[in-house]
Amino acid sequence: MPRPLILVSNDDGITAPGIAHLVRVVSDLGAEVVVVAPDSPQSGMGHAITIGQPMRLTENRVFGPDIEAYQCSGTPADCVKIAKHHVLKDRTPDLVVSGINHGSNASVNVLYSGTMSAAIEAAIEGLPAVGFSLGDYGHDADFSHVGPWVRQVCELALGQGVPVGTALNVNIPKNTGQPLAGLRLCRQAHAKWNEEFDTRLDPYKRPYHWLVGTFVNLDAGTDTDEWALAHGYVSVVPCQFDLTAYRGLEMLSQTWQLPLPETQVAAVPPQPLASEDYGPANP
Amino acid sequence: MPRPLILVSNDDGITAPGIAHLVRVVSDLGAEVVVVAPDSPQSGMGHAITIGQPMRLTENRVFGPDIEAYQCSGTPADCVKIAKHHVLKDRTPDLVVSGINHGSNASVNVLYSGTMSAAIEAAIEGLPAVGFSLGDYGHDADFSHVGPWVRQVCELALGQGVPVGTALNVNIPKNTGQPLAGLRLCRQAHAKWNEEFDTRLDPYKRPYHWLVGTFVNLDAGTDTDEWALAHGYVSVVPCQFDLTAYRGLEMLSQTWQLPLPETQVAAVPPQPLASEDYGPANP
Structure with missing residues (x-):
């Protein structure tokens, strides 16, 4: 059996610790790995794409000489587009993975997430895709417990497949030192951010505004990703891109x-x- | 009956002709109008939000002295957040409208659309919301035929309501001189962009890449927004923000x-x- 080809992207940028962990896991699976990731952090980019200006793409083997890696000036969705249609061309990935994001993309955060937009863009292209996120926003987040879970999901995705037209939103709880409870299939919790704006004056006495939100879970269901994460599970939500209600x-x-x-x-x-x-x- | 309060935003920026048309229609309805729109074009921003840097917000009555209007340095989704939680505070809009976008946001374009991200952000906030788009990408697009349709949709939305948790994606065909066939309820067509990259060399001989896509409708259904638009209808797709498949x-x-x-x-x-x-x- 030929080695599977895995495309890796993210939204925290090619230098983020999270993508290094993801590249390590998929390399250990024996896969051929190609990375196309943003050249700077792109958190909160949602499903943005670059229109009206061109993009730069530079080969940069930051993960070692054996891993083909490129940094791109575009958004996460752009990275997947340029990977499929320019970098890979006739090579079709067996799996597209994005992340590991520094911070949760559970519930409504999936909409704001650059990590998941890369995965959903792959799903639009008809490719099996998974976005991984860790519930720890720090640049120095503790990834020591995530390896086996990411590996298990990638093995299942490669072996059993992902439903066509979906991208899996996989969230892993922050490390508490306790073992995790397992993988859990979930639906997206109904939740929102209650926003506040912290208004300050710049040195020239002009106001500027910081967005400071408080996350509110409005959903009492025990079948949601938020419930799963709060109870020590790795949440798995298949996401589609037909928004029709x-x-x-x-x-x-x-x-x-x-x-x-x-x-x-x-x-x-x-x-x-x-x-x-x-x-x-x-x- | 008190005058309805209508919040207006868009993604082409506060100076775009499309938002001026939308403001005129909702003003003619007798509504109290508040505009919070990006200070520069934000096409293709998807559901991006501004994290990690602050935003500017400046009152600028570009639509005349009677219309409260602000330009914001954030994305369309940011504009709705700052409008609700900072500008309006205790005033709750009866309707949030976004657009009129210069260009179609039908089918999969809803995911890349800043226009629809403003409307969907309003839906997340529990507000009735409609995004309007015209199938003409030009800055000098012909909006002469859209007024009565936008007015009809706004009147229905104010009078009959919008299903809670949805934002309507309303697309209007380009003006061909023929009368339009009417409003048509639709689902989002299954379609995608086949991307190509036009690679050029800059004056320093370094490559840069333009994204050049060809739109492909993969959906034979007669109940889709693409079918409706191709047959002269104004398409109306209610969109939700639960991506669970x-x-x-x-x-x-x-x-x-x-x-x-x-x-x-x-x-x-x-x-x-x-x-x-x-x-x-x-x-």
């Missing part, structure tokens, strides 16, 4: 008195998803 | 032999959504 379509059809196109009616399930239990339309 | 969870449970937490099983519908018709897991 199918139950919302039905509600709009009734309240706005617009027809639902025919094939849609057949496609909508008879019961709403838990995630689409919206309650009545506002106001 | 519920059908994917079931597949992973079988192939990876991991248990599905109990409440999940009850929540998963007996039939897959059309959008989750993944086919077999790869490889």
Whole structure:
């Protein structure tokens, strides 16, 4: 069996400790590894892409002479695009992995996450993809416990596959010294950030504003990623990129008195998803 | 009845013609209008937020003395956050509108769209929200036909509401001189960009790369936004921010032999959504 080809990216940049850990794990699997990662930190970039200006791409074997590695001036999503269509061209990766992010990307953070945008971009390209994140925001985060879990997920993804059109959002709890409870399949928790702005004056007496959020989990479910992480599990959420709210379509059809196109009616399930239990339309 | 309060943002920046059209329509509705928009173009910013550096916010009544307007150095999602938590504080908008984007945000473009990230950020905040986009990328795009459609959608959103937890992705075809066919509820088409990179040499002989994509609609459905736009309709797709692939969870449970937490099983519908018709897991 030929060696699997694994593409690695991240959002903390090619020099972050997290990507070095990820490269080590996938190299130990015996895979051929190609890295295309941002040349500077890109946290919170969401699914941004570079439009209207060009990108730089420079080969830089920071992980040693045997690992083909490039730094790119673009976003995480750009890195996956340029990796697939320019660097790899006719070589198709068997797996795309992103991370390991310094900080949680569970629940609603998946939307803001550059780590997951790289993985979701790979899913759009039809490639099996996993984003890894550690619940520790420090540049000096403790990655000593993550290796076996990342390895297990990569082996399962290579061996059993990832559902086509999804990217797995894998979050690993911060190291507490206690052993972790295992992998747990989850749905994305319904949560949000309550934002505050810390307004200060610069040396020229002009105001500037720091975003300072408090994370609030609004979801009492025991089947969520937030519950899993709080209980010592590694959470695994398959994420798709069809944002359509199918139950919302039905509600709009009734309240706005617009027809639902025919094939849609057949496609909508008879019961709403838990995630689409919206309650009545506002106001 | 008090005047409704409408918050307006966009991603092309506060000086773009598209937002001026949107402000005019919602002002004509008799609403109290507050604008918080980026101080420079932010196309393709996806759901990026500003972490690790502060933001500037400057009042600038570019739409006339009666319209409270601010320019912000952040992303579209930042604009909605700072509008809700700093500018408006105790004033709750009855509707958040974003756009009118110069260019389509139908199908997979919703993921890359700053316009829709502003609307989705509002949905996360529990506010009814609509993103408007015109299928014309030019700075000098022809907006002459859009007014009545934007007005109709805003009136429906204010009067009948938007399903809680969703933001509507409304796309309007480019002006062809023909009357439009009406509003049409749709799902997000399954489509992607086939990317190419146009590599050039700078004056110092170093390469740089332009992203040049070709849009490919992979979806034969007649219930999609792409179908609607190609047939002269204004497409309306309710978008949610729970990315969980519920059908994917079931597949992973079988192939990876991991248990599905109990409440999940009850929540998963007996039939897959059309959008989750993944086919077999790869490889």
